[in-house]
Amino acid sequence: MIEKIKQTADYLRSQVADIPTTAIILGTGLGSIVDYMDDKQYIPYSQIPNFPVSTVEGHSGNLIFGRLGNKRVIAMQGRFHYYEGYDMKQVTFPVRVMKELGVDTLFVSNAAGGMNKEFRVGDVMIITDHINLFPESPLRGKNDNSLGPRFPAMTEAYNKELVKLADQIADEQGLRIMHGVYVGVTGPTFETPAEYEYFRIIGGDAVGMSTVPEVIVANHAGMRVFGLSVITDLGGKDITQVPSHEEVQQAAVVAQPTTLAIIKELVNRC
Numbered sequence: 001m002i003e004k005i006k007q008t009a010d011y012l013r014s015q016v017a018d019i020p021t022t023a024i025i026l027g028t029g030l031g032s033i034v035d036y037m038d039d040k041q042y043i044p045y046s047q048i049p050n051f052p053v054s055t056v057e058g059h060s061g062n063l064i065f066g067r068l069g070n071k072r073v074i075a076m077q078g079r080f081h082y083y084e085g086y087d088m089k090q091v092t093f094p095v096r097v098m099k100e101l102g103v104d105t106l107f108v109s110n111a112a113g114g115m116n117k118e119f120r121v122g123d124v125m126i127i128t129d130h131i132n133l134f135p136e137s138p139l140r141g142k143n144d145n146s147l148g149p150r151f152p153a154m155t156e157a158y159n160k161e162l163v164k165l166a167d168q169i170a171d172e173q174g175l176r177i178m179h180g181v182y183v184g185v186t187g188p189t190f191e192t193p194a195e196y197e198y199f200r201i202i203g204g205d206a207v208g209m210s211t212v213p214e215v216i217v218a219n220h221a222g223m224r225v226f227g228l229s230v231i232t233d234l235g236g237k238d239i240t241q242v243p244s245h246e247e248v249q250q251a252a253v254v255a256q257p258t259t260l261a262i263i264k265e266l267v268n269r270c
């Protein structure tokens, strides 16, 4: 795997003059952060050696190098989900490449279903921790010590300083911001009412089908991580409303001003 990572990183270095140290993985419906980037250079996944190609509607599939405010960033437009059939090494390959390129801070965003009874559709939740319910770890198999330790700690999977800074920004700008634990599951089904209830009881505030694999690998690689979930629907034992893919996209649009403000400001201050 290490050769593939280096080959992909070499290709990107040959295409991009100034490689940023900050990367953002854009989740469902949050892609419009790209509209706020300047000096953009698009590299389609299909042109990047060893990169999987993304298949889901609403995920375009580009690495975008550019500036967000005064900071250079790499934006990943379109991510690879386990439910699409990619294996865990494919899902997390871009994070390995980012690390090889010198990225030390990773921002992730996603759409999630809310179990916390305080949450409303369109809320934005700072991910303070996660519960990994994927059937497989991206670190399963022989460990390459040059990529990270065999048994990495996950005690601060989401950097506390960045959470504090985000809270400060939300406070300054008068933005409603929630905190919570993200439960990562395979999908692609939304949860049954009993499952939402179960995830709430075990300590989850929101549930989604991404993020956890990338965050595990980023931590393995020693990167700082900050994550946001957009609450696109609510789930629980008394809630029988069925979220459609379109409603999820719509709620993500509603939350956009908040996610944009937080990410833009945080990227520039950290």
Ligand code: HPA
Residues within 6 Å of the ligand: 111, 112, 113, 114, 187, 189, 190, 191, 207, 208, 209, 232, 233, 235, 243, 248
């Ligand atoms: N469950 C799982 N994933 C999701 C949900 C949900 O309710 N909403 C958006 N992504």
